[in-house]
Amino acid sequence: MKKKWLIGVLLMVLVMSVSGCKKDDQVVLNVYNWGDYIDESIFDTFEEETGIKVNYETYATNEEMYTKIKNGGSNYDIAIPSDYMIEKMIKEDMLEPLNMDSIPNFANIDDQFKDLAFDPQNKYSIPYFWGTVGIIYNTDLIEEEIDSWDALWNPKYAGMFTMVDSQRDSIMVALKKLGYSMNTKSVAELEEAKALLIEQKPLVLAYVGDNVKDMLISGEAAMAVVWSGEASTVIQEYDNFKYALPKEGSNKWFDNIVIPKGSEHVAEAHQFIDFLCRGDIGFLNADYVGYATCNTETMELLDPALMGTTYAYPDKALLENFEVFLDPGDFISEYDRVWTEIKAN
Amino acid sequence: MLKKLSSGPYWLWSFIFIVVPIMLIIAFSFSVPGEAFKFSLDNYKRFMEPVYLKVLARSVKIAVEATLICLAVGYPMAMILARMHLKYRTIAVMLLVVPMWMNFLLRTYAWMTILNKNGILNHILSFFGLPQMTFLYSEGAVLLGMVYNFLPFMVLPIYTVLTKMDNSLIEAAEDLGANRRTVFRKVTFPLSLPGVLSGVSMVFMPAVSTFVISDLLYGGQYMLVGNLIQQQFLVVNDWHFGSAISMLLMVMILITMSIMNRLGQDGVEQGGGNIW
Structure with missing residues (x-):
């Protein structure tokens, strides 16, 4: 008898604690982003202006x-994936289509970043930052001018440089050095790249x-x-570093803002996206993160010295051989x- | 009745958090992407390719080495601790345990700053006019990281068994004319076997499946089974192959542990500290 009473009390506590969360009618947006990729002080500004709280992961x-x-498990209202991942998520019907009428600040986005191959007509995503992959080097230790991936195969620099611990990025370096596309689906080309990396x-x-x-x-x-953003952070603090965009070409990437399917606050998520596209908010983020913004209003607020640097807003001519990653689908298992064979060797 | 009821939560807990996940891993490992309910051995067949076997062999080799070093260093340490005066013993055990309160990652990062090119060790070397050396990013560094992180798991069980040991048995052996070496060989060591065995399994298991230590101290150039599994789940998103590797690793550990257990039972009939 006593036990039943105890169970009853426990159940009541449980029910109350669950409904306790619901009683609070303040909307909480769950934002899921790369680490160190936003100025977190803007969350307070957003809450002051709209009354919407942000839960950041x-x-x-x-x-x-x-x-x-x-x-599943968690319902995120905002996420910021890169190009090929957005393509994959669209294919798998994981993204909420956007309603541009609720995002008037989309007009601030530079046209060159709109309507990209991975999301034609920006049905699902809004550009946030963009950048490149390249070589950063310490001019005190490396005297010659670096402009090619060849430097990473030069025995002179043995034990002096690091590669990225990510399969697609490292294989990309070898493919580009060989003159192939980084989105190759040819096993023979991949095998050549493998031999080069070994x-x-x-x-x-x-x-x-x-x-x-x-x-x-x-x-x-x-x-x-x-x-490029990592290079930008280092170079802005230490002048003995330079960032090179290899002439064989490299990766040009875009991180866009999306609303994952399953979001319970789609309208508020639109409000947040519009907020991120505002010139002044974009400036706070660009200043904090160091990557290149896609926002024309933000660019006007930025230090003009940044324009034309290899690491932030490079000259278009330098990016001629640069490619955007595409989703390889099932071919990823070949990569x-x-x-694995490179690493196990 | 009451006893049965009170163990209810335990059964529920182990069902939800132990039995169900293992069932899921088994189900994943025997199916291929796309066809979740079709039985297939493809994942296991794939693991038999030389690349993957090479990774497995390397992981087992380095884990065995780490376990042996831990045993060689840990046993004397446990003996010293067990023989200490009670007043100092508690402090000494505390000193052994306190570093474990710190986050595992931080402790491994600390080794990176000690071993790297401009690290503490190289500063000491250059102070004595010796040439700089590369310590980091080598197999030795990974081994060191494993021994450092897992040593307490070896020392503590041996120490517990040694302190609980009945001293009159040793006295009896000495009365009967055994010298110190014989006492150790015939009395102390056999009686401490349960502690040694649980120490060995507690070091071997994390050592064979770690991926953080090899990532940090060998700069990602060294693939162990743990790295392979992590990559299947987080990069390739092939949970089926990842589950199959996990299953193989689990089975392998189970077999070694049961062999060890058999050895232990042959060695001593009595004595606590059974690992099962």
């Missing part, structure tokens, strides 16, 4: 984000992720394959096999 790779959203392996100091900036600054590594 981060991820380290597109794949991590995809796995979490795909397998040949390079004894020269590589390490395959790294987030800690590359520390390794460069401490002098552990003299040269590294990095994303994985090649990468």
Whole structure:
């Protein structure tokens, strides 16, 4: 008897705690973003202006984000994946179509970033930042001018440089050096790239992720394959670094804002996207993150010295051979096999 | 009745958090993407390719090495601790355990700053006029990271068994004329076997499946089974192959553990600390 009473009390507590969350009628937006990829102070501004609270979570790779959203569990209202991942998510019907009438600030986005191949007519995504992959090098330790991937196969630099610990990015370097497309679906081309990367392996100091900036600054590594934003952060603080855009071509990438299917606050998510597209908010983010903005109003607010630098707003002529990653579909297992063979070697 | 009811939550807990996940892993490992309910051995067949077997062999080799070093260093350490005066013993055990309160990742990052090119070790070397050396990004660094992180798991179970040991048995052996070496060989060591065995399994299991240590201390150039599994789940999104590798690893650990357990039972009939 006593036990039943106890269970009753427990149940009541449970019910109350569940309904307790519902009683609060303030809308909370769940934002899922790359680590260190937004100025978090804008959340307060957003809450002051609209009364909508932001719950912020981060991820380290597109794949991590995809796995979490795909397998359900959490309802995110906003996410910021890259190009090929957006293509994949559209294919798998994981994104909410956008209603442009609720995003008037879309007009601020530079036309060159609209209507890109992975999301024609921007039905599902709004450009946030863009950038490149290139080589950053320490001019105190490396005297010659670097302009090609060949430097990463030069025995002179053995043990002095790092590659990216990500299969598609590292294989991309080899494919581009060979003059192939980074979106190749030819096994023969991949095998050539594999042989090249195995040949390079004894020269590589390490395959790294987030800690590359520390390794460069401490002098552990003299040269590294990095994303442009990382280069921008390092170069703006230390003048002995340069960022090169390899002449064979490289990766040009875009991170766009999307609303995942399953969002419970689609209208508020639109409001948030519009807020992110505002010139002043874009400036706060661009200033904090260091990547290149897609927003024309923000660009006017930025330091003019940034324009034309290799790491932030490069000259278009330099990007001629640059490509955007496409979703390889099931062919990804071939990339994985090649990468495993390189690493296991 | 009451006893049965009170164990209810335990059964529910282990069903939801242990049985169901293992069933899911088994189900995933025997199917291929796209056809979730069709039985298939493809994932296991794929693992038999030389690339993957090479990764497995490497992981087992380095885990065995780490376990042996932990045993060689940990056993004397446990003996020293067990023989200490009670006053100092608690402090000494605390000192062994305190680093474990710190996050595992932080402890591994600390080794990176010690071992790297401009790290503490190289500063000491250059102070004595010796040439700089590369310590980081080598197999030795990974081994060091494993031994450092898992050593307490070896010391503590051996230490517990040693302190619980009945001292009169040792005295009896000495009375009967055994010298210290014989006492250790015939009395102390056999009695401490349960502790040794649980220490060995507690070091071997995390060592064979780690992916963080190899990633950080070998700069991602060294693929162990743990890295392979992590890659299947987080990068390739092939949960089926990842589950199959996890299953193989689990079966392998189970077999080694049961062999070890058999050995242990042959060695000592009595004594606690059974790992099962």
